[in-house]
Amino acid sequence: MVLHDTDDTTGQPTPARTGLENLLAEDRRFAPDPEFAAQANVHAEVYSWANADRLDFWADQARGLLDWATPFTQTLDWSGAPVARWFADGTLNAAYNAVDRHVAAGRGDRVALHFEGEPGDTRTLTYADLLREVSKAANALTELGVRTGDRVAIYLPLIPEAVIAMLACARIGAPHSVVFGGFSAQALHSRILDADARVVITADGGYRRGAPSALKSTVDEALAAGSGEIVRHVLVVRRTGQDVDWTEGRDLWWHDAVDGASDQHEAVAVEAEHPLFILYTSGTTGKPKGIFHTTGGYLTQAAWTHRNVFDLKPETDVYWCTADIGWITGHTYVVYGPLINGATQVIYEGTPDTPDRGRWWDIVQKYRVSILYTAPTAIRTCMKWGEELPSARDLSSLRVLGSVGEPINPEAWTWYRRVIGGDRTPVVDTWWQTETGAIMISPLPGVTAAKPGSAQVPLPGIAATVVDDDAQPVPDGAGGYLVLTEPWPAMLRGVWGDEQRFRDTYWSRFPGIYFAGDGAKKDDDGDIWLLGRVDDVMNVSGHRLSTTEIESALVAHPAVAEAAVVGAADDTTGQAVVAFVILRGDAQTDPETVGEDLRAHVAKLIGPIAKPRTVLVVPELPKTRSGKIMRRLLRDVAEHRQVGDATTLADASVMDLIQQGLATPSTD
Ligand code: WT7
Numbered sequence: 001m002v003l004h005d006t007d008d009t010t011g012q013p014t015p016a017r018t019g020l021e022n023l024l025a026e027d028r029r030f031a032p033d034p035e036f037a038a039q040a041n042v043h044a045e046v047y048s049w050a051n052a053d054r055l056d057f058w059a060d061q062a063r064g065l066l067d068w069a070t071p072f073t074q075t076l077d078w079s080g081a082p083v084a085r086w087f088a089d090g091t092l093n094a095a096y097n098a099v100d101r102h103v104a105a106g107r108g109d110r111v112a113l114h115f116e117g118e119p120g121d122t123r124t125l126t127y128a129d130l131l132r133e134v135s136k137a138a139n140a141l142t143e144l145g146v147r148t149g150d151r152v153a154i155y156l157p158l159i160p161e162a163v164i165a166m167l168a169c170a171r172i173g174a175p176h177s178v179v180f181g182g183f184s185a186q187a188l189h190s191r192i193l194d195a196d197a198r199v200v201i202t203a204d205g206g207y208r209r210g211a212p213s214a215l216k217s218t219v220d221e222a223l224a225a226g227s228g229e230i231v232r233h234v235l236v237v238r239r240t241g242q243d244v245d246w247t248e249g250r251d252l253w254w255h256d257a258v259d260g261a262s263d264q265h266e267a268v269a270v271e272a273e274h275p276l277f278i279l280y281t282s283g284t285t286g287k288p289k290g291i292f293h294t295t296g297g298y299l300t301q302a303a304w305t306h307r308n309v310f311d312l313k314p315e316t317d318v319y320w321c322t323a324d325i326g327w328i329t330g331h332t333y334v335v336y337g338p339l340i341n342g343a344t345q346v347i348y349e350g351t352p353d354t355p356d357r358g359r360w361w362d363i364v365q366k367y368r369v370s371i372l373y374t375a376p377t378a379i380r381t382c383m384k385w386g387e388e389l390p391s392a393r394d395l396s397s398l399r400v401l402g403s404v405g406e407p408i409n410p411e412a413w414t415w416y417r418r419v420i421g422g423d424r425t426p427v428v429d430t431w432w433q434t435e436t437g438a439i440m441i442s443p444l445p446g447v448t449a450a451k452p453g454s455a456q457v458p459l460p461g462i463a464a465t466v467v468d469d470d471a472q473p474v475p476d477g478a479g480g481y482l483v484l485t486e487p488w489p490a491m492l493r494g495v496w497g498d499e500q501r502f503r504d505t506y507w508s509r510f511p512g513i514y515f516a517g518d519g520a521k522k523d524d525d526g527d528i529w530l531l532g533r534v535d536d537v538m539n540v541s542g543h544r545l546s547t548t549e550i551e552s553a554l555v556a557h558p559a560v561a562e563a564a565v566v567g568a569a570d571d572t573t574g575q576a577v578v579a580f581v582i583l584r585g586d587a588q589t590d591p592e593t594v595g596e597d598l599r600a601h602v603a604k605l606i607g608p609i610a611k612p613r614t615v616l617v618v619p620e621l622p623k624t625r626s627g628k629i630m631r632r633l634l635r636d637v638a639e640h641r642q643v644g645d646a647t648t649l650a651d652a653s654v655m656d657l658i659q660q661g662l663a664t665p666s667t668d
Pocket of ligand 1: 281329403404405407408429430431432433434516518530531533539544
């Protein structure tokens with residue numbers, strides 16, 4: 001199996017989950033309920049249609065799911081590969097499709113958003129409300145000088161204004177760049193600069209874990225770091241009422257700029273290939289990549305997958321995706337997919353444990369949520385908290401459950417279905433990436449017999465497979481690398497400002513084929529099992545982190561001479577960041593507190609999500625003769641395993657030194 005790589009700079013994927021072979025041996029599959037299957041939006045024939053004519057299938061979806069200002073006549077232009085052009089001669093507007101047309105069709109009174117703030121405050125916005133708010137915000141942005149094509153940075157908590165701001169940008173054809181509210185000033189600064197954003201939309205703060213958490217001050221700090229030179233205005237939503245510093249002429253309150261603006265605004269029809277947004281994600285180097293998506297193809301696949309992977313019935317379902325808008329899941333499955341489909345959804349600002357650990361299940365009960373989409377790490381956390389909490393609530397409204405972000409172990413999958421889904425709901429394990437824009441591999445509820453732990457099959461119209469080192473598809477029962485062999489509508493169109501990096505990262509490992517960076521295996525039925533990343537990317541709680549980026553942050557600390565970071569298996573978060581550091585000889589550090597100092601330092605430079613779980617001070621790092629750090633050996637140490645083959649080390653005694661050193665100074 002190719003997954004036991006010999007290159008010490010690429011990591012082995014996280015070990016296949018426990019019990020996998022057992023579960024397969026027992027062949028524990030869940031056949032679709034016949035009643036559910038009879039009512040499902042799609043049936044098995046959809047695969048034969050898409051297989052027979054993939055482009056015809058997507059063209060038909062693009063026409064059926066979206067309203068076009070100018071209909072397209074070309075489906076795919078792949079002559080500029082790897083930059084695809086889908087539906088390129090058509091024009092449309094994303095916000096018009098997400099909002100206006102529902103109102104025009106008489107669905108203005110349907111609830112679009114049930115907002116639940118962490119402190120318990122609520123707001124309900126119908127599609128008609130959303131149309132007014134988005135139009136006003138679009139007029140306010142225009143007033144601030146934002147034009148079609150300009151970039152706008154958004155740094156907001158998950159409140160209705162986040163959705164409104166994204167749609168207002170889309171309405172004028174200004175690509176948005178949403179930066180997750182947990183990222184640091186430094187991270188925000190570099191993203192503003194890279195996208196050359198002229199306006200930043202933020203809030204005074206948001207509620208997290210029962211307390212207001214500041215955002216505006218982080219924007220101030222980011223702009224002071226240099227991006228203030230290019231940012232003309234900061235639009236600030238009042239959410240928490242906390243004190244903020246104010247720069248006259250630059251800063252404006254949202255309520256002053258937006259509330260009084262006209263609620264009439266004509267959405268700008270843009271070309272299908274006009275950029276809709278940029279979203280930064282960690283790669284294998286220290287510099288985040290600005291993944292960008294365009295309009296027509298992205299919206300087509302967002303809408304199709306949202307409707308059919310979750311079997312959405314827009315008139316009756318109440319949908320809830322727990323992701324923040326700072327991630328791709330929030331873009332595709334909180335904003336664009338659900339709203340294009342005219343769904344009613346819940347958005348929740350806070351954490352699952354506030355005011356207590358029953359909060360999520362209170363929300364499901366209160367709004368009678370019928371479709372829930374969340375991450376394995378959240379499911380495992382709820383498992384730890386015990387099934388009494390969900391069992392004490394009425395969750396009988398749930399009818400479809402989804403999982404995303406990392407491999408879901410069969411134990412968590414079966415717990416999710418049994419305890420949350422009452423043993424009746426389909427569970428869909430959906431594989432995709434920021435780059436793919438929308439779901440690529442997933443069972444279809446009502447169609448596929450579900451197999452716990454496996455994402456199973458490429459969706460109709462998607463060509464995904466597992467190949468070996470020579471790009472040859474592996475036989476059933478074997479492992480290799482996950483690749484996408486045909487262009488798909490929602491695919492990234494590039495890395496913002498860096499086409500070479502786009503080509504190098506995704507299209508050079510196997511020429512002409514998209515390399516996802518994930519290891520995968522096909523079981524004897526040909527179903528796909530994801531095995532984790534095969535590059536220097538970690539997946540912590542479904543969030544992507546780069547080993548190199550955290551290493552760069554660590555060596556930027558005056559006390560650190562060298563650093564190596566690995567992702568170690570973790571029961572709850574999937575992987576956890578473990579850092580090995582060599583301190584400078586002259587470092588004035590207290591061995592008692594150095595671990596905590598370095599954790600805080602990483603939080604400051606990148607954000608709290610990147611904080612190492614463990615910092616280990618070591619005298620040496622294991623390196624090959626050519627100087628490459630052998631992360632594989634460090635991962636063995638971090639996962640408390642017998643250290644593997646170390647014969648290619650330049651100095652074979654290093655591992656002994658590390659092991660001895662570890663007896664004492666670990667911080668957890
Ligand atoms: C990476 C993409 C897609 C939105 C959330 C993360 C991992 C994602 C699954 C899944 C196994 C998964 C992969 C992928 N991943 N979903 N269902 N099973 N692994 O988006 O930050 O772009 O990360 O997340 O490793 O490459 P992202």
